Amino acid sequence: MDLPIAITLGDPAGIGPEIIAKAFRDAPEAVRGCFVAGDVATLRRAAAIVRGAGGVDLPVAEIAAPAEALDAPPRCVPLLQVVPPAAPVPPGRVSAEAGRIAGDCVAWAARAALRGEIGAMVTAPLHKEALAAAGAPYAGFPGHTELLQAEAAAHLGKPLAELPVRMMLANDELRTVLVSIHLPLREAIDKVTAGNILETLRITHRSVGAALQRPPRIAVAGLNPHAGEGGLFGREELEAIAPAVARARGEGIDAHGPFAPDTVFMRARAGEFDVVVAMYHDQGLIPVKYLGVEQGVNVTLGLPFVRTSPDHGTAFDIAGTGRAQAGSLLAAIRMARRLMA
Known part of the structure; x- marks a missing residue:
């Protein structure tokens, strides 16, 4: 049975409600079966x-x-x-009020997804400062990803x-x-461990492979300039990244690297790899956003x-x-449909 897609409101003081309205106005076929x-x-x-x-x-x-x-007609927004x-x-x-509304919409949609009432959730943008101002339970979550992880873990009893x-x-x-998401850079560097990288490679292999319907070719970026240059510019590549890649390959994961982070994204874009595992937030997001935020999609991997x-x-x-x-x-809606298939 087809299941609807929930689009969460986002911060009501931001552009989320407007882009939702424009999507229903301009692309009725793309939003068919969606609701707010x-x-x-x-x-x-x-x-x-x-x-x-x-x-x-x-x-x-x-x-x-x-x-x-x-059953909603075209150019009508079901809410x-x-x-x-x-x-x-x-x-x-x-405002705290706006942060609370945004957080409540996300929490509702996550619970509906976990109950099997919706096939996917697409989240309009929220504002991290407003979410923090909302207080408990949202103040402890830097963004959507951590909030959704907490909801899923609680539902599963994990x-x-x-x-x-x-x-x-x-x-x-x-x-x-x-490998890490919303952390200060000094803390993100501490997350560059063999265990965290291996876990990222496993999640990437499983999730991206499901979307592609084949094992993905994964490139792994180094942390340091020139991927450490054999230890001259840092030892994280030798002591954490390369061992994680080797262990992943031993598990049948098609992982390669570590590669110099200033060139690996160009190699992936040229088709040599399906996905790049980056060591921290800006290292991975700047290349994608530079290509244009109009078509960029954020996907949370590892959720049920x-x-x-x-x-x-x-x-x-x-x-x-x-x-x-x-x-x-x-x-994001088109991506959600592909991942639901």
């Missing part, structure tokens, strides 16, 4: 902003259950009210350590998976359900103007 997990008043405000920009009426219809989204109704928050401002997850950023030209999101933030500076583009959100 959010707030009616906020989406109706966004729909009015989008109508002003494009001149197309976009009704927001409240539904009582996710399955009703499967499930998953937070207490309230007046929309002002656009472009960090400690977090037994449900490792990783972030993958992908577009049509490049995929990259990160499909989660994707656009490759951009809340853009408070243009929230409420109707200028935000829905390309990355639509790419």
